[in-house]
Amino acid sequence: AQSVAQPExxxxxxxxxxxxxxxxxxxxxxxxxxxxxxxxxxxxxxxxKYITGDNxxxxxxxxEAEFNKSQTSFHLKKPSALVSDSALYFCAVVSGGYQKxxxxxxxxxxxxx
Amino acid sequence: xxxxxxxxxxxxxxRGQDVALRCDPISGHVxxxxxxxxxxxxxxxxxxxxxEAQLDKSGLPSDRFFAERPEGSxxxxxxxxxxxxxxxxxxxxSSLRQGRGNTEAFFGQGTRLTVV
Numbered sequence: 001a002q003s004v005a006q007p008e009x010x011x012x013x014x015x016x017x018x019x020x021x022x023x024x025x026x027x028x029x030x031x032x033x034x035x036x037x038x039x040x041x042x043x044x045x046x047x048x049k050y051i052t053g054d055n056x057x058x059x060x061x062x063x064e065a066e067f068n069k070s071q072t073s074f075h076l077k078k079p080s081a082l083v084s085d086s087a088l089y090f091c092a093v094v095s096g097g098y099q100k101x102x103x104x105x106x107x108x109x110x111x112x113x
Numbered sequence: 114x115x116x117x118x119x120x121x122x123x124x125x126x127x128r129g130q131d132v133a134l135r136c137d138p139i140s141g142h143v144x145x146x147x148x149x150x151x152x153x154x155x156x157x158x159x160x161x162x163x164x165e166a167q168l169d170k171s172g173l174p175s176d177r178f179f180a181e182r183p184e185g186s187x188x189x190x191x192x193x194x195x196x197x198x199x200x201x202x203x204x205x206x207s208s209l210r211q212g213r214g215n216t217e218a219f220f221g222q223g224t225r226l227t228v229v
Contacts, residue, residue: 044156046218
């Protein structure tokens with residue numbers, strides 16, 4: 001079985017400061033890892049993915065994520081937070097060749113002006 | 114179309130009523146997924162189509178839930194005899210490729226179902 005854990009329900013960060021949203025995963029085999037963002041009354045939007053290759057993945061809106069196999073983590077990061085980054089962030093995992101995506105419970109990011 | 118379109122955006126159903134939720138995926142997308150998102154939770158997988166074939170329906174919570182995609186494009190999720198625990202946002206997503214799950218999915222805005 002595959003699973004994803006997002007240990008923080010909410011993360012608060014001041015505008016301009018770096019942000020980190022944590023994610024750990026559990027799969028058998030090699031994982032495909034994703035981050036999605038959800039704004040109020042909007043569908044989920046794809047931010048970035050890790051399939052293979054470089055452990056540091058760059059995505060939309062200046063976000064990046066670091067894949068760490070030994071720690072089974074895929075934390076989302078951004079060097080300088082914007083107020084407009086405030087939203088709900090979901091980490092997701094797909095294992096192997098299977099299409100079923102398992103999402104975490106989400107982390108609410110609040111960027112304070 | 115430009116994105117995944119779902120209708121209706123909001124649906125209020127009386128307990129016991131049947132409902133049908135529609136998803137128009139991005140044109141040409143082979144894979145289509147349905148997810149259920151309860152309040153304060155992450156999306157939970159319901160079912161997956163590759164073209165018209167329903168390859169995985171392991172996430173459907175009961176036999177009251179039924180999904181179809183007869184021509185490999187538009188999909189309908191039907192819930193019979195709705196119960197209050199069915200209240201959730203139902204998300205549809207599509208992706209271009211088939212097979213390996215390494216392709217990002219594009220999500221619709223969802224249908225918020227409230228059963229009263």
